Amino acid sequence: MKHAASLLTILFFAFTVTTGFAQNTKSPHLTVESPDKNVKVVYGQPSKRGRVIFGAEGATSLEKYGKPWRTGADAATEITFKNDGMFGGKMVKAGTYTLVTIPNEKEWSVILNSVLGQWGAYDYDKHVAKNVLEVKVPVVMNKTPVEKLTITPTNKNLSIAWDNMSINVPIMNHGM
Numbered sequence: 790m791k792h793a794a795s796l797l798t799i800l801f802f803a804f805t806v807t808t809g810f811a812q813n814t815k816s817p818h819l820t821v822e823s824p825d826k827n828v829k830v831v832y833g834q835p836s837k838r839g840r841v842i843f844g845a846e847g848a849t850s851l852e853k854y855g856k857p858w859r860t861g862a863d864a865a866t867e868i869t870f871k872n873d874g875m876f877g878g879k880m881v882k883a884g885t886y887t888l889v890t891i892p893n894e895k896e897w898s899v900i901l902n903s904v905l906g907q908w909g910a911y912d913y914d915k916h917v918a919k920n921v922l923e924v925k926v927p928v929v930m931n932k933t934p935v936e937k938l939t940i941t942p943t944n945k946n947l948s949i950a951w952d953n954m955s956i957n958v959p960i961m962n963h964g965m
Contacts (some may be wrong), residue, residue, distance in 0.1 A: 793814075816862035821942060827962040828942040829869040830888070833862030837936050842952035843892050852892055857900075857913040860901060860949065861938060866905040868947075875961035876901065876925025876947075889913060890949070890956075896925050897956050899947075902905045912945045 816833040823829075830839025852858050859865040869885040870876070877899060888903040889910055900923045904916040931953050938951040949959045 822940040827871045832866035833860040857910040859910045875911045879922045
């Protein structure tokens with residue numbers, strides 16, 4: 790009986806430590822809104838932590854040029870538009886979409902997809918037919934690296950910045 794109690798104590802301790810470690814490795818999840826409350830973004834916020842974030846296939850970078858990215862950590866980033874409007878110069882209906890980006894050195898593709906609840910971008914190829922729109926925006930190189938992925942919706946654009954790159958997608962709200 791002593792051995793069973795000891796084994797249970799060890800298993801409980803191991804479970805507690807493992808669970809605590811796993812929770813500490815998750816990225817924080819943020820919800821950010823534009824000042825006019827028309828745009829809301831929910832995303833996991835990874836940190837650079839000394840890593841190379843963007844790079845070519847075969848490089849040691851976290852995200853590869855030309856490959857779909859969930860634009861955050863954990864579950865794919867979701868963006869909600871309260872009103873119909875324009876996103877990157879293209880019409881978008883009010884609603885919630887998965888935000889997928891395809892980073893490249895000089896420009897990024899920014900995609901709104903209607904399939905919600907995606908985990909990462911691992912199954913993106915299965916959902917590509919559900920893309921609502923895709924826009925290309927130029928990359929702006931940051932003077933200093935941005936440690937944490939930062940997505941900022943304003944009344945006029947959606948800004949995404951991480952490591953040495955930033956992009957801005959123009960937004961126009963038709964509800965006001």
